[in-house]
Amino acid sequence: MLRMLHSEIIKRTLRVPEPSGRPGDGTATARRFDAALLTVGYTCSTDLLRHLAALRPEDVLAAAEPVLSAVREAVGDHVEHNVYFTDFPENVPDTAQFWLECLAGALADPDTRTESVLGDALLAGGPLDLLALPEYGRYQHDFDTLLSLREPFVAGAKDRVGVLHLGRPLAEETRALYLDLAAGPLPLGEDDLVLLELLAAECVDGEQPERIPVRENRAVVNRARLAEGRAPLVDTVTDVLRLACALSDGDVTLDRPTRFRSFRRSERRALMAALEGVVGGSRAKLGDVVRHRERFKRLGERLHPHEYPALADAREVFAVARGETRVRGFNARVEAAFADGDTGRVLDLLATAPGTLVRGVDRILRQCSEEEAARVAATVDARADQVAPRVLVSAREHLAARRSEGIARMFVNQRSRAWVVRDRRDPLPAGRVGPVVTALDAAIARRLPRFDRVLVDEAVRTVAVPRSGKGVAGGVGVLPRGSAMPVDGERLRFFVHWRQEARRTDLDLSVQLLNADFAGAGQVSWTNLKGEGMAHSGDIVEAAEGATEMIDLDLARVAGDVHHVVPQVLLYSGEGFLELAESFFGFMTRDGEQDGMPFEPGTVRAKSDLRGGSRIALPLVFSRVEGGGWIARWLHLFMSGSPAFNRVEDTGVSTGVLARALVERDPFTVGDLLGMAERDGARVAPFDAGEPVEEAVPEGERWAYVGLERPDSLPEGTEVFTARELGALLPD
Structure with a gap:
């Protein structure tokens, strides 16, 4: 538990x-540890290196092993990335x-020739199953052989180098992580909820979030x-x-049904008492029961409400x-108010539920008159401070796009499964939308912490303001859906790695190429191993100890007619x-002179776990930039696909529609928040680690x-x- x-x-x-x-001279050992970290794309901060250097060498070694293991796992270097073609991306047939x-x-x-599955097919002249061929889809060499055949890696100035900092003692860091997750303003993903549960049990006797x-x-x-009672x-x-x-x-x-277990008597009593307190405080709270009527009926079967005659409100x-x-x-x-066309009554009701008001503002604006639009904006302005910032940001981003005619509406559920429908709504008049957007902007700006000076990594300006942790898997370099980042390198290399739990599993890494109109312009996959400037590392269909596929661009x-590149991971068969047991996707960037192994951790720009419940994953889309260069946008989307045998040839239209819906959307970004902070008086300036700055924040000032x-x-x-704490820029 503590190691985890x-x-x-x-x-x-x-x-x-x-x-x-114990105190000692661990300087040499600390430097060797730092050198080992650099091979994975990390380095020690000055404080961490100084702290390690003051320990005995054996204590430095004891501390180094779990740290190196953690960062290797973070970038995907904890497994052996073997590929089918040993000289990939060269000489792919x-x-x-x-x-x-x-x-x-x-x-x-x-x-092999005498095996019935092969011989019968050849004799009959019928279709041949590639999986029956012993050389297809199975590694023909081990990882050590691959290693012996590759040239050494040449490090480059553009390789990623993250900084590891000295933290507090483990117990304090554990409490801090618990408080950050529990009190955070954003819904957590499934993995984070599991971690929060472990932390809550570990920290139940300590400090609790307000x-x-x-x-x-x-x-x-x-x-x-x-x-704990x-x-x-x-x-x-x-x-x-x-x-x-x-x-x-x-x-x-509550996204999926729960089969309630038999509760212990103490648990039944606690749940009934909690319901008694809620309903006893306000009978209006009974209205929520209707929304989850069937779930409460099933819960009642387990709580035995008749056993608690004194708890009339709970019953x-x-x-x-x-x-x-x-x-x-x-x-x-x-x-009923909407059905009557009574906008005034709608506003009176929703003013008591500000979150529902802001979520439904598009519908209200579609129904109201020009004269009533001013009251809508005034009501939003008056109630917005009671609404979660992520809801404000979502509404603001949505309304900003409603002033122009929409092409498609994209919907994404809590498990990141996406679908698109044609937007048949008429655009909202600017005179209606403008005042509401102004009110939302003002409310968002009021939530921003007040800083005297803000130092900025300019790359963060195009990151979308996070609204939820759901559907965004853990990893390195992972950013919220819609975030855009420049591609810094001459070559892109996608990778997927998976390890099956019980059944033979075949995942397929593929790339869909799209033109300027988001129509298909080609593909690279196991059915098309190479294209112009592109190569596949080879299809792996059987690897009980883990498998890796890559595509190099x-x-x-x-080709010049290719404007968008969409990597996909498709479930062909199995789990x-x-x-x-494990599955993750990522991409590396390299310059022309860099060789080395197919997977070099220092070149990994992003690595994301694959945690969707559907069968086709669309992690990112890469798009040409006018004037040259490429940018990457995070999708974090899944498509349902078929139960098995999914191929990139069958996903082209859906991929193009989803990519277009996101690429043409104008997200609300961290740059927008920084602009608000600057208008509020903060001194916002780029941060350059090479330039001297003050050693400490001046007394009486607040810097970020x-x-x-x-x-x-x-x-x-x-x-x-940082990227993981951007949600805290808008505290709830």
Whole structure:
């Protein structure tokens, strides 16, 4: 448990929990450790190197091993990335030629030639299963052989070098991570919720967050509180429902049904008491029961409400669920007002539910008159401070795009499955949208912390302001959906690695090429091993110990009619992404003179776990920039696909539509937030680690650094917001 937490802290924060040991001279050992880190794309900060140098060499070695292991896993270097073609990306054969060579090899082998699956097909002149050929899809060499055949890697000035900083003792770092996750303003992904549950149990006796704004996070923390005999933190009946789901190891997001287990008597009493407190404080809270009527009915079967005659308000929750007590829910009253066309009544109702007001502002503006639009903007302005910042950002981004005629509307569920429909709505008049956007901008600006000076890594300006951690898998260099980053290198190399749990699994890495109109312009996959400036490392269909596929792109040689490149990971057969023991995607950038192994951790720009419930993953789209160069945009999308045998030839139209829906969207970015901070009086300036700055923040001032990663030479006292903490720029 402690080792796992130690590793998670390093990967998430790039802080090394303070290594302990006896005083000594570990200078030489610390430098060797730093040199080893550089091969993985990291280096020690000055403080961390100084701390290690003051320990005995044996203590430095003891501290170095788990740190090196954590960062290697973070970039995907903890596994052996073998490829089928040993000299990839050079000398990759033509696809048909390669298949013929595999067939010739099979026919030359007497044992294979007599196998019925091959012999019958040849005699009958029927279709031939490539998987029956012994040389197809199976490594013909081990990793050591690959290593012996490759030229040494030539390090480049553009290779990624992240900085590891000295942290606090492990116990303090653990508490800090718990508080960050529990009190964070954004919903967490599935893996983060699992981690929060472990941290909540570990930190239940320590400091607790003053407020837990995200309901799913609250349910996870409440489970730990209940295990220690403490009352849960709830203020809605849905909070209690989420807690019951957590106790049953179900889905606290309520996205999927939960099969409630039999609760212990103490748990039933605690849940009933929580419902009694919520409904007793406000009978209007019973309206939420209607939204989850079936779930409450199933919960009532496990709680035995009749055993608690003194808890009349809690028992009424289940009477409403069974339909014995009629409650006209809030949503029903709002819908009735919409149906009557009574915008004034709609606003009066939604003013009591500001979050619902902001989420539904598009619908209100479509219905209201020009005269009523001013009241809509005024109501939003008056209530926006009570709305979660992520909801404000989402509404602001949405409305900014509604002033022009839409081509497509993209929908993404909580598990990142995406679909697109044609937008048949008329554009909203600028006179209606403008005042509401102004009100939303003002509300967002009011949420920003007040800084005297903001130091900025300019690369962060095009990062989309995060609105949720759901569907965004963990890894290195992973950014929120819609974020754009320049591609810094002459060659792109995509990679996917997977390790099956129980069944033979075949994932296929492919690239869909699109023209300026997002129509198909070619593909590279196991059915087309090479194209102009592109090469596939070879299809792997059987590798019980793990498999890797790669695709290399020489950006200068990519055909001129190709404007967008969309890498995909498709499930051809076997276990899904959530079933596999491990699966991740990433990309590297290299310059022309760099050789080395197919996978070099120092060139990895991003590595993301594949955690979607669908069968086709679309991690990013790469697009040409007018005037030269390429940019990468994060998609974090999944398509449902077929149960098996998915191929890139069948995904072209859907891929183009999804890529277009995101590329043509104008996201609300960190640069927009920095502009707001500057208008509010902050001195916003680029940060250059090579230029001298003050050693410490001047007394009485508040400084911040906003960037992708924390540099080594910030003034002491500077508040830091890196890619993982950007959500904290807009506290709830």
